[in-house]
Amino acid sequence: KAIAQHYENKLITLEDGSVLMGSIIYQSDKEVIIRDSSLGGKERKARMDKVQRIKPMPSLMPAGLVDQLATRAEFLDLAKFVSVLGKPGPYANVESPVIRKWAVASSESAKIPTREESWQTAYSLVNGNLPDHELGNLKMAFARGFVEVRASGPIQLKLNGTQGLRLWLDDKEIKDLSSAFELRPGTRRFTFSIDREARKSKGLRVEITPAPASEARFQPKGGT
Structure with a gap:
């Protein structure tokens, strides 16, 4: 199941074996900047030629979200939305720098x-x-x-x-x-x-x- 981009955490492994963990706030062919969750949200950057791999980590979406829904209709709407995240169409995940x-x-x-x-x-x-x-x-x-x-x-x-x-x-x-x-x-x-x-x-x-x-x-x- 795909996770909405703004809630997705990344694990970045560098060629020297060190890692960065958190959400990517900027990425280009030359560098990546991440808000490192292990350092209280401090911004860190790395050169892309030093990056060995980037892989997703567990979702940052708030736990207990379903418990806050008031009606069955709200639950069904959320389930439908989550089911189409990441698929082609209006809810496809986009990692490009777009104005939102x-x-x-x-x-x-x-x-x-x-x-x-x-x-x-x-x-x-x-x-x-x-x-x-x-x-x-x-x-x-x-x-x-x-x-x-x-x-x-x-x-x-x-x-x-x-x-x-x-x-x-x-x-x-x-x-x-x-x-x-x-x-x-x-x-x-x-x-x-x-x-x-x-x-x-x-x-x-x-x-x-x-x-x-x-x-x-x-x-x-x-x-x-």
């Missing part, structure tokens, strides 16, 4: 809402897709996510289509969504405007990857 936590707003206008109360929190599915039904019922929707950048460098976006999308990085519009662009260290704000008619109910999935030879290191806030 969003602030969303909707409007009849193409102008980005400025009132804080216009924005509501929404979350992507396990496969990284923010469903269309989370985007409201108006013509235009807006989705805002944040990425913590540890080291600067060019990155690329993998989107589930660019139809009906515009993107602002902080306050600057990114005109070409298919080309690489630079990320600077700090917390960067990604704001998408979404023409819902043009998107045709596709929702929004945003995966961020380093461009070839890039030294960029980053982590979407709210999970990978």
